[in-house]
Amino acid sequence: MSELLQTELCGIKLNTPIFAASGTFGFGEEFENFVDLKRLGGVMVKCITLKPRRGNDGIRITETPSGMLNAIGLENPGVETFLTKILPRIKDKMNVVVNVSGSSVEDYGELARMLDVDGVAAIELNISCPNVKDGGIIFGTDARQAAKVTAAAKKATKKPVIVKLSPNVTDITTIARACEAAGADCLSLINTLMGMEINVQTWRTTLGNLTGGLSGGAIKPVAVRMVWQTAQAVNIPIIGMGGIRSAEDAAEFFLAGAAAVAVGTANFAEPSVTMKIADDLETYLRGFGLKNIRELVGRLKT
Amino acid sequence: MKTFNVEILANEAVAENIFRLTVDAPELAAQAKAGQFVHVKISDEFTLRRPFGVASTAGGKVKIFYRLVGRGTEFLSRRKAGERLNILGALGNGYTPREGKILLVGGGMGLAPLLCAAEQFSSDVLMGGRNAGEVDFWQAEFNPCAEEIFLTTDDGSVGKYGFVTDALPDVLAKKNYAAVLTCGPEIMMRGVAKLAAEKNIPCEVSFEKRMACGLGACLSCSIDTVNGRRKVCKDGPIFDAKEVF
Numbered sequence: 192m193s194e195l196l197q198t199e200l201c202g203i204k205l206n207t208p209i210f211a212a213s214g215t216f217g218f219g220e221e222f223e224n225f226v227d228l229k230r231l232g233g234v235m236v237k238c239i240t241l242k243p244r245r246g247n248d249g250i251r252i253t254e255t256p257s258g259m260l261n262a263i264g265l266e267n268p269g270v271e272t273f274l275t276k277i278l279p280r281i282k283d284k285m286n287v288v289v290n291v292s293g294s295s296v297e298d299y300g301e302l303a304r305m306l307d308v309d310g311v312a313a314i315e316l317n318i319s320c321p322n323v324k325d326g327g328i329i330f331g332t333d334a335r336q337a338a339k340v341t342a343a344a345k346k347a348t349k350k351p352v353i354v355k356l357s358p359n360v361t362d363i364t365t366i367a368r369a370c371e372a373a374g375a376d377c378l379s380l381i382n383t384l385m386g387m388e389i390n391v392q393t394w395r396t397t398l399g400n401l402t403g404g405l406s407g408g409a410i411k412p413v414a415v416r417m418v419w420q421t422a423q424a425v426n427i428p429i430i431g432m433g434g435i436r437s438a439e440d441a442a443e444f445f446l447a448g449a450a451a452v453a454v455g456t457a458n459f460a461e462p463s464v465t466m467k468i469a470d471d472l473e474t475y476l477r478g479f480g481l482k483n484i485r486e487l488v489g490r491l492k493t
Numbered sequence: 494m495k496t497f498n499v500e501i502l503a504n505e506a507v508a509e510n511i512f513r514l515t516v517d518a519p520e521l522a523a524q525a526k527a528g529q530f531v532h533v534k535i536s537d538e539f540t541l542r543r544p545f546g547v548a549s550t551a552g553g554k555v556k557i558f559y560r561l562v563g564r565g566t567e568f569l570s571r572r573k574a575g576e577r578l579n580i581l582g583a584l585g586n587g588y589t590p591r592e593g594k595i596l597l598v599g600g601g602m603g604l605a606p607l608l609c610a611a612e613q614f615s616s617d618v619l620m621g622g623r624n625a626g627e628v629d630f631w632q633a634e635f636n637p638c639a640e641e642i643f644l645t646t647d648d649g650s651v652g653k654y655g656f657v658t659d660a661l662p663d664v665l666a667k668k669n670y671a672a673v674l675t676c677g678p679e680i681m682m683r684g685v686a687k688l689a690a691e692k693n694i695p696c697e698v699s700f701e702k703r704m705a706c707g708l709g710a711c712l713s714c715s716i717d718t719v720n721g722r723r724k725v726c727k728d729g730p731i732f733d734a735k736e737v738f
Contacts, residue, residue, distance in 0.1 A: 214711065215706070217708070217709060217710030217711070221706070221710040221727075222708065225496075245715075245722060246712060246715060250703060251712075252541070252711075254564075257540065259540050259541055261705070263712050266712045407540045459540070459541055459706050460534060460540060460541065461496075462496070462706070
């Protein structure tokens with residue numbers, strides 16, 4: 192494995208700064224046939240909540256111009272099943288970043304405490320899911336709430352705490368600063384943009400949940416802009432994501448100031464896409480005579 | 494299970510708005526079981542693949558059928574013989590292999606995966622459609638591999654007048670079937686499963702749901718079963734009727 196992409200994030204050694212984004216990669220093992228999981232920086236596993244959730248009814252996904260809407264609704268088996276059945280199976284196969292969502296500040300603290308165990312590399316606080324009423328986004332759109340959730344999780348765990356930010360806000364840097372001040376070790380952005388599609392024949396929404404989260408290529412310019420703005424505003428590292436499909440897309444995020452990136456929706460069209468991005472990113476770095484990915488971070492010329 | 498870059502041998506309309514796509518894919522054909530599906534990349538312009546039931550694996554060729562329902566299938570219908578197509582497969586569980594004669598019961602596009610079952614198992618087929626035009630080409634497809642074909646049409650233009658569920662009791666009374674495999678509209682499958690259960694014949698049903706990954710990761714296709722939540726793409730698309738109805 193080449194040293195070009197080897198780096199570090201919050202004390203975690205990464206073979207590449209390329210993560211798989213939560214909700215698009217299951218628990219990692221679903222992609223074993225297509226991806227060398229150890230070559231990923233880590234896998235942000237499907238969002239975990241305190242109790243199992245069955246998710247939303249009706250149609251959950253639809254393709255949109257250069258992207259897709261989803262409204263899965265945080266379906267997951269709950270933290271206890273994750274700890275007893277799933278984590279033991281996957282912990283030696285990859286860096287496991289556990290994405291968590293709660294309905295209260297206390298939920299986040301409890302989840303962080305329960306996940307402070309061997310085999311968990313970091314905890315990612317999902318305060319940005321647009322698809323459930325009682326979780327996440329209410330904390331991600333209010334700086335004081337975001338800070339409270341961050342502080343609760345930090346107090347409960349020694350693991351690095353990554354806060355995943357919502358783009359559905361007027362000024363993402365306000366939320367980012369509040370999370371940093373509350374002790375966040377890292378920020379990941381962006382989660383999906385809230386969207387909607389209406390079937391003009393039936394006069395109903397396509398999705399059972401009415402609205403959903405927009406992801407894929409369509410949101411990349413929004414994500415790059417928000418990573419760039421946030422990188423100006425905070426000193427903690429950023430994992431950039433939103434519509435990355437190629438090494439060139441990833442390079443934009445590094446230039447904007449991301450220390451690492453995550454690939455989400457692109458895994459659906461091509462389950463091995465993260466490996467191709469890693470290969471092509473090495474070629475890209477060599478082309479510019481760079482010795483390591485860190486030399487690209489935040490190098491945007493303005 | 495992997496991605497294959499295969500050549501399109503034919504992609505032609507077989508009825509109004511219904512297409513048959515044949516690709517040269519010996520490795521995929523060798524491993525695909527009846528009831529499994531493939532996830533097709535329409536082109537690089539699309540964010541999501543589209544899942545289609547495997548309809549035939551004969552002669553190292555994989556065949557699928559699709560109805561034009563949206564932008565994805567519209568674009569797929571414009572792909573030409575000689576072009577390459579990226580296919581992920583074979584995905585899902587497939588029908589349970591069994592000894593003895595099987596009865597296949599299907600309607601509309603649900604007949605596609607049953608055609609593959611007719612190829613791989615000793616079977617009769619009971620098929621339904623709206624009219625003669627809709628069942629004609631299916632009859633031609635099933636002729637070489639199914640032993641006996643029973644027909645129903647909604648308008649009575651060919652075969653028995655009515656739905657497959659109207660004809661099913663007579664068909665089940667004639668022979669001893671080891672199992673009933675059904676695919677089609679959910680309301681039809683429910684009716685078929687009920688009649689099979691009354692005769693104590695094992696019944697497997699095939700589910701269709703929108704899917705993103707096809708690998709059991711994204712949970713777009715979760716359904717309720719007596720055994721809790723299951724993923725159509727990975728735990729299915731074939732389920733024991735007792736588990737889902």
